[in-house]
Amino acid sequence: MRSNPLQLRAPPFFIGPKCKVAIPVHHFFVRDALAQASLGIFKGLQLLFSKPLSDEWVRLVNNGLLFGGRSPIDTMIQGGIPKMLEVRRYIDGLRSGM
Secondary structure, three states: OOOOOOOOOOOOEEEOOOOOOOOOOHHHHHHHHHHHHHHHHHHHHHHHOOOHHHHHHHHOOOOOOOOOOHHHHHHHHHHHHHHHHHHHHHHHHHHHHH
C-alpha cells in the first residue's frame, strides 16, 4: 500500500527571531482573520452611525435575519470568526444600501 506524502508532513511552523516556541502557521491566519473582521466591523459602524450608537450597536438586540432577536455580540460569540465575517458583510451591506 502506497502512502500519500502530503499526509505525512507535519503542519508548517513559524519560528520568529524572538520566538522560543514554534507556532503553527494556522494560528497566524486565525489571528489575522479575527483582526480583519473586528476592524471592519468597527470601521463600518463608525461610518454608518454617530458616536453613541456606533459604540452600542453590537450590544443592542437586533431583529435582523442574521441575529434572530439576539445582540450582534452574542451572535458573534456563538458563531466565532465565520459569524464575525457575516456580521462584517452585513454592516458593509447596510453601508452600501443593500
